[in-house]
Amino acid sequence: MKPPALLRLALAGTRTDTARVLLTAFSAALAALAAFAALNVLAIPTPAATDENAGRWSEQYSHALLREPGLRGGTAFALVLLTIPVLALAGQCARLGAPARDRRLAAFRLAGATPGQVTRLAMVETGVASLLGTLTGLALYLVGRELLDRPDERGQLALPTDVLPHGGAFAAVVVGLPLVAGLSSALMLRPVITTPLGVTRRAARERGPGPWAGMLIVAGVAGFIVGWPVMLGRTVDGPYVGLALVLLIGGGLAAMFGIVTGTGWISYTTGRLLRRYARHPAALLAAGRLMSDPWAGSRAFAALLAAVTFGAGAAALRSYFVTQDRLMREESRVAGGEVGDNPFYLSTISLVDLAVAVALVIAATGLLVAVVEGIVARRRSYTALVAAGVPRGTLGWSIAWQAVLPAVPAVLLALTVGTVLGRAFFGDVVRGSSTYAVCEASEALCADPATREQYTRITESAALRAVPDVPLEQLALLGAGALAGVLATVGIGLLFLRSSTATEELRTT
Template sequence: MLRLALAGTRTDGLRVALTAFSALLATLAILAALTVIAIPELPYPDAPGQFRHNEHYANPLLDEPGLRFGTALTLLLLTIPVIALAAQCTRLGAPARDRRLAGFRLAGATPGQATLIAVAETGLAVLLGAAAGTGVYFGLRVPLDRTDASGLRALPTDVLPPTPAIAGVIAALPLVAALAAALLMRRVAIGPLGVVRTARRKRGPLPWPGVLIVLGLISFSSLVPVIRWFTERESEPPLWLLNLLGIGGAVIAMLGVVLGTGWISHASGRILHRFERFPSALLAARRLTNDPWHGARTFAALLACVIVGGGAAMMRGYFEIQRELELRSMENDAPRYAYEGDNFYLESMNLVDLAIVAAVVIAAGGLLVAVSESIVSRRRAYAALVASGVPRGVLARSVLWQALAPTVPSVLLALAVGTQLLWSFTGTEVSNYGLSAPFTVPWDTIASYGVLAVAAVAASVGISLLFLRGSTAVEELRAT
């Protein structure tokens, strides 16, 4: 089974390699988060419920006990675009793999055996990537284990996650990947004459994901009233309730945005078909209405990054005005310059912005793979259009229309949801040292995230168009 799973052409080898590389990145991110969590908490001798600084690390994000959870959570969020990249890589060269699976069926394999071979290919690729990522993690610990003049480390290279946790990551990633592949193939019939998938729904998607967005926003915005209600009664809210309202609400809202892309794609296709008269826009409109869920599959990770970016922009504005209020409250007691160097939270947001940009780049890589695969898989249709007289430039513009038409409104929706999630914390007033000031929305930072996302999509589509000329050759009409 393993030999058959790794058999195939260079495209199959490239698919396995890219999937393994994505699993390597995900393994590094997860192990880094587990390492941050493994940093020991040091309680005060006279205050058992409170913890002091570790005093082993130069970075306050690792040294302060109250900030390590957020650091670990940010590292885990980086795995979202990486996993999406792996999902897109598994579709690379899918038509050739389908023909190979059909050949197995023609040689006598049962449908279950053919499906098992396809699932084993994904699981084995992820297993190789997870093992390689673990090797890279341990290999980098020694050269990165350095201390500065004060004896402080830049990274937590002196601690290790528990051995069962490391083994669990290596075992869980390929298992989850194999189960996801099996789930995606539940409606696929592998026969000796080819791979048959169930027909897509005839009607367009409904806007029901908007309900998820509203429920998620209501759940997240109720955090502050719930905490205030418990505080007024001199008690602490249960942790499970805070996680349910906060994390659960954010996940539900994010899921609503991703699933709502299908409706946005369908609506964008209908609008293009109704008002545009250019051939490229009409071709893109037909693609969008025929397969509106294509955008939900390809833009999911990118939209998740945009949502996080919108929330990060609101937090940056919150920290900026807090610092301004602190300076105003201190200027009568000490010179202003004495407090201008206290930019810890703003510098921490710079690291968050860097992580979001890296996540957007990784998501753009997954989008590049998806669009390139879409062009190659439709090469017969594109070749037929060129043979009938359609210029290649029209086809290139249609691919760009198909990508950008649902992307722009989806990015705007993701930014609106991300900023609204944090509005309950930052939108009313910022109080500090007895002073208050209205919160101003950082429109420039929010707009920069939107421009970055749209530019990443445009750049990915532009690079993928390099495959269009080879995919529109007349000889492709003979391809099976």
């Protein structure tokens, strides 16, 4: 098949196929913007050390996250993490209208296309949509860079608009994201058999998932807890630092993966309990759907749970810094002085909270796409139930039940694991003993060098240790926001139920 024909067939289809391409391009544009922002932060040059600037700070920026060289890596890493919910949104968008696309691919097979050609068609569709999105993201980045290049009254910039990443980095993002998207489509199509008579899976799941995801969570948290003391007990070039990094990164990823995959077991178990104890038709319909496809929850809630876990860790980190500031003030009062609040760390955590809120909004958008895709994919089944006398309200309640019931324990699990990881990362707040010189006289006597020494007393403050409080209020707000997002997306998705259950859908081929 020639490339022009392959491209024309890949982009052909109905309005649903066009919507899928546009939504995939939108997700790729968001991911590209986050990647370009991370590259922009890494491209900031570090000045040479001087007597006036021993820390090699980039003084042309107003925020310390950009000025200090040691903080740029973490800032770039946080921006890269922001692409996770965006890529999950892209995965949900790629599933939109999947039944119609399957029938179109089966028609290609009926016309003589080979299975490899059909797979390449799906790859080209996703790749072209992602390429369109990355190019749009590049254009938005360049335009925004010019619009936001506005120094303040001190001549400092709020964003690194005075530097540009290397051209090779731009090319890597513009080409790499569509390539990864196309290869991911091919990977997801491996268990799919496209025949002239339809699209089927190679194997069906005969029993529900086991609770093995709990073992992943326990192992991940344990590795994270063990890795951090090893890191603190060794120098940067010590022999166990590599092992500690593996335990920290691997433990965090294993715990998060366990949360996401554990939603499958939660969905299946919830379906079993509903089938056993529920009496309402909507709950029984939801139980059947949860048991027949328990992994739908893992796919739909993946980005949401990742954002909740990260947000809970940030809330635990904020509690640590609040406790640290409190101990510093107590230590200062003992020494006879007064220390004001240090807003740097708390303001930085506020930026992290903003990133978590953006991630939750993106994740909720992906969940909305998943709900709409589920309604559209099963519209013939829902139409048959409506034709048999089942009220649309009952179907709506069943869809709401199957979305909300697994979400509640999954969000609670994500909040718990995120808090434990954040608590284990820093531990208790400890302030060592310190020696202070306190002048016990009037301000005039203390200011005079000739009389200050005779009124000066050396005092030593004891070591202070405090356990950070559990940020229950912030965790409650985070969990309530996540569940409110689930309810809002389900409510919006149900607007498509009436149009998808028209009796004409029974004659759809």
